[in-house]
Amino acid sequence: MAAAQNELTFRLSRCHRSVPRTRALAHAVLGEWGVDQDILEAAELVLSELVTNALRVPVPSDRQVGVRIARSLAEGLLRLEVSDAGSGLPQVRTPGDEETCGRGLLLVEALAHRWGVEDRVGGVGKTVWAELKAPDLASEPPEQKVAAVLVLPGQRVRVRGEWRVVGGVRSERIGADGSAVVLELDEGPALRVQPAEPLVVRQWEDV
Known part of the structure; x- marks a missing residue:
């Protein structure tokens, strides 16, 4: 893991415990940044969906998932990034009433100010990112x-x-x-x- 005052980065193993671990770390850092409760909960949900999708991508078992949580005080934005080594691009789907999965990106699209996909920096695969407006971001006290x-x-x-x-x-x-x-x-x-x-x-x- 690596942390800076305005960002947190860490890597996840490909196991079922990685999603709750992500939520716990996101909750901790966003709480310290003074993020409003509604935005905090939305960010946790968005990040959980992005991580869940990344863990489902077929890649070798030793390829970890990278996560970055960053804030821009000047713009009042939270940026959530999830990187994986898989190929292909995520697509927003509209699942049927009987389907129990496939709604993750619909939630991301509904909750985020904007989101997108870009090539993974320094490696194979891609980074899926989402930004949320968070005008109440607090500056660091002494x-x-x-x-x-x-x-x-x-x-x-x-x-x-x-x-x-x-x-x-x-x-x-x-x-x-x-x-x-x-x-x-x-x-x-x-x-x-x-x-x-x-x-x-x-x-x-x-x-």
Whole structure:
């Protein structure tokens, strides 16, 4: 996983747990960005549909799905991107009343301000993207509570009442499908937490 103040990127294995994991991470980052509840729920749904579609694309089992969640404060937009290594382009369908699937892109089209498909940057396959209007996007305060996955090197994080400088951030696999965020600190042992766990951070200049 990689995080920056205005974006979050991560990769997903091709398994059924990847969709709820995506929703949890999206909920965490959009909540920290101050996104209105209605927009947050719409974004979670759109991203879930895009990830579900990507997981159904026939590709080798070792090819992961890439996800990027980004915000533009100037434009008041959220951008959701899902990349896969498959060929072909997604098509909006109108399924019959008896069909139980095939409505994903109809939901994306209804909820997104706009959406589209482009070649995958730096690899084979494609990226399906959707943008949602989010005029209430908040700027970053000097001190804030964020999901662990959003902590950056150079920030300070409050650990047991003390401020520690984050020297490095990496992800660590736990079991077959789980993961943790590991923060390397300037003092003491590394901090190992769940990606969505809230932590209080601030830029080092503000301390």
